[in-house]
Amino acid sequence: MTKPAPVRRKLSAGPLSTGDKWFFRSTSIAAYFSFVLVALVLIFLFLKAWPALQEQGFEFVYGTKWVAEEGQPLIMQIGPMIWGSMLIALVGVLIATPMAISLAYMIVFMLGSRLAKVATTLIDLLAALPSVIIGLWGFYVFTPVAINWETTLHQYLGWIPLFKVENVDNAFRGSPFIAGWIVAVMIVPIVTSVTREIFSQLDKDLINGAIALGGSRLSVFRKVILPTSSGGVVGGVLLGLGRALGETVAIFYVLQISFDINWGQLLESHGGGVASWILARFGEASSGEISGLMAAGLVLFVITLIVNFIANTIVNRSQPWRKD
């Protein structure tokens, strides 16, 4: 006689009680809703932007002219604003990354636990500051200080193309350099927080092992801590970059927006930012121009989405060596 085939028992990972069921339902609704929300925003933007995109053609993305005066045909080309957003975001990331990594290192490896908590809270508070406040601070407090830095940079490093200035009367105030610093202030918290998390997940035995081999603080940081956590740190930096690209109000206050494209002369008084441009025009725009502004928003949305996607991929692929 052969043994009957084994009957598989049904396993249930689903909700068990009524309360459990409701919890299960409400969380899944919330989860799906976030997808729906993103999709709705995209659809709305796309519908609103379509007329302008159709009319302006592909030149909308790279052209450098914006004419929206009554009685004249609308010309809307967002090139200098897209490049400006990227330039400012890059400057911001270049300034913020070393700051954030140093801060994270200090919090995780140098400060006692009480001071570390205080420092963490302070930095998180910085993230909670509304960007209007940072913009106003940037305009009234930081700009005069930064102009001094810019003058010095121009004086001593003016031979580097980045710090070259064509006309001193039209430079320093409202420059991408200042906007970059403002963006840096705004993204330091997010980059610090991701980096701090990655650093604190590092296996302490790894660091002790490096110290026991005669490593100094610097060599252990450069050869063990940084390589082991590089993936996570890069991800954090890209998250910061995504945020920097979308920054609106703060840049609006400190930057002189201009369609005269600024390829990289950081100290000159003209630059661009997609989001800030939308803010600048929105109040007095005709319906045709609004469609163009929506299209600008759509382009920015897509760029930010791509950056965030890359960031997530990198963070997920890097395996921070977790402690058991």
Added chain:
Amino acid sequence: MTSLTTASTLSTEDISVWFGQRQVLSDVNLTFPGNKVTALIGPSGCGKSTFLRTLNRMHELIPGAGLSGSVFLDGEDIYGADFDAVSVRIKIGMVFQKPNPFPTMSIKDNILSGLRLSGRKIGNAEELVETSLRRASIWNEVKDRLNDQAISLSGGQQQRLCIARSLAMDPEVLLMDEPCSALDPGSTRRIEETIKELSSSMTIVIVTHNMQQAQRVSDQTAFFLADDNTPGGVVEFGATEQIFNGPIDQRTNDYVNGHFG
């Protein structure tokens, strides 16, 4: 086999250690002669791992740690003005409880990591890698894949790689903090054999919870104990044979025969 050379002698004088206000070790006086393996045994929390860390100044990394007394390496105080913590750690290597190879580095780079971390010149890298891996008896297993990631090795191989990594620094003393507690019996045996071979060229101090291991590998044994709320200290120190077969102190007898701990 490495030929027998006279290795350095390490000794401690009245070592006491505090963490903040709490004293965890009191007046430890031990001598670790060259070419001998010394086992430190005792129940958890008796301060033996802390003591081991005072021997290469690793306890200094713990916030609030304080120390009194001296540690002499061939008569020179490693806490004296002639030494800094880094040069102490170069002369006195350490192997940890859990294998901790650097995950971003290849097997070869792990071996060379100590020299790079301490900023010393690497003479003949190939030769150093081979000698170090041979001394830790793992050369045959990894010689064909020196450029593989170190974490691709098994736990026991990783631990032997960590031993090889310490050996590449050519230390005079090797400290081992329960090096086999995370390993299977086969890997444990191989590491014990390695310890035996290494003792012909260096001084070894090993913390272990495994009584059989202490008996198998060590020449002399120190039994640490911390009574309730008192700092830990050495109850008895002598030849391993004597500690396990004819201890003088009743508490040592109880511990080695498994009556507590």
